[in-house]
Amino acid sequence: MTGRPLVAVVVFPGSNDDRDAAWALGSVGAEPTFVWHEELSLPERAGAVVLPGGFSYGDYLRTGAIASTAPVMAAVREFAARGGPVLGICNGFQVLCEARLLPGVLRPNRQLEFVCRDATVRVESTDNPFLHRCRVGQELVIPVKHGEGAWYADEGTFMQLAARGQIVLRYAEDVNGSLGNVAGVVNETGNVMGLMPHPEHAVDPLLGSADGALLLAALVDAAVAQRVAVPV
Amino acid sequence: MKATVLIRPKGGILDPQGEAVGHSLKKLGFDVRGARVGRVVDLELETDDVEVARAEIHKMCEDLLANPLIESFEIQVDGS
Numbered sequence: 470m471t472g473r474p475l476v477a478v479v480v481f482p483g484s485n486d487d488r489d490a491a492w493a494l495g496s497v498g499a500e501p502t503f504v505w506h507e508e509l510s511l512p513e514r515a516g517a518v519v520l521p522g523g524f525s526y527g528d529y530l531r532t533g534a535i536a537s538t539a540p541v542m543a544a545v546r547e548f549a550a551r552g553g554p555v556l557g558i559c560n561g562f563q564v565l566c567e568a569r570l571l572p573g574v575l576r577p578n579r580q581l582e583f584v585c586r587d588a589t590v591r592v593e594s595t596d597n598p599f600l601h602r603c604r605v606g607q608e609l610v611i612p613v614k615h616g617e618g619a620w621y622a623d624e625g626t627f628m629q630l631a632a633r634g635q636i637v638l639r640y641a642e643d644v645n646g647s648l649g650n651v652a653g654v655v656n657e658t659g660n661v662m663g664l665m666p667h668p669e670h671a672v673d674p675l676l677g678s679a680d681g682a683l684l685l686a687a688l689v690d691a692a693v694a695q696r697v698a699v700p701v
Numbered sequence: 702m703k704a705t706v707l708i709r710p711k712g713g714i715l716d717p718q719g720e721a722v723g724h725s726l727k728k729l730g731f732d733v734r735g736a737r738v739g740r741v742v743d744l745e746l747e748t749d750d751v752e753v754a755r756a757e758i759h760k761m762c763e764d765l766l767a768n769p770l771i772e773s774f775e776i777q778v779d780g781s
Contacts, residue, residue, distance in 0.1 A: 530740075530765070530766070531768055534765060534768070535765075538764075538765060567768065573770070574768050574770045574771055576771065577717060577718065578717075579715070579717055580717075581717050581718065581721055621714075621770070621771060622770065623770070646715075646717070
């Protein structure tokens with residue numbers, strides 16, 4: 470057993486940010502490992518799971534819809550039910566929504582154009598394992614690159630999520646027509662998070678911003694805690 | 702037996718694709734008040750029982766074909 474917590478990065482056919490995610494996780498102290506979507510289980514030592522960005526199954530039907538039914542998702546669901554931290558980035562966020570592990574759904578951008586640029590997001594809630602290294606109101610610069618990033622939920626759900634602190638990141642401006650400028654949400658128990666921006670592309674100041682490292686390092690903290698909480 | 706599922710953006714849900722299509726039709730001179738764009742899934746099933754087919758397709762829609770948050774679906778079974 471190394472000192473680094475094991476973080477599973479799930480790979481679907483069409484994932485394309487899996488390697489960047491693994492590299493970035495490694496840079497903040499994790500031992501990343503890839504898990505193919507046909508696997509029925511996660512590595513026993515895994516302290517956290519990342520669903521990376523990409524275009525799983527060619528975005529057929531609806532983004533994330535087919536991936537949400539992949540064999541590995543039963544294991545991810547079970548891991549999340551045990552309180553394990555699960556982070557979905559971009560396509561991973563879409564997959565988690567389609568799997569109903571997160572509230573809402575990601576729809577085509579309002580402008581019907583792919584958006585690819587740095588976005589400023591505001592931290593709305595730090596009462597979760599993913600943003601505890603940030604403070605409420607802090608602005609993070611993290612790139613977005615997506616065609617289906619307009620988060621949507623019905624008004625009642627939206628109000629409820631906001632009241633419970635489940636809306637954790639909002640864009641500082643309208644990026645894609647997302648309801649309430651939502652950029653990231655967590656589940657009711659706070660251990661599953663999805664966001665459209667790509668923290669794994671913002672871990673080195675040389676590439677414009679290292680703000681994403683705050684989030685990924687927090688995930689690594691959570692992975693360590695998870696491994697202590699659930700000894701194997 | 703053959704069946705068709707029509708999946709539509711739910712009423713009240715913003716449909717940017719439909720808006721763009723409607724806008725283009727207007728530019729072509731068509732007198733269009735609005736357009737909504739959905740999806741068609743043609744299915745071929747093993748069963749010949751209409752009721753069994755309907756029940757099965759309903760489950761397919763709930764499990765995969767439609768997202769109930771934003772889409773409604775209509776099932777058309779041949780011969781029913």
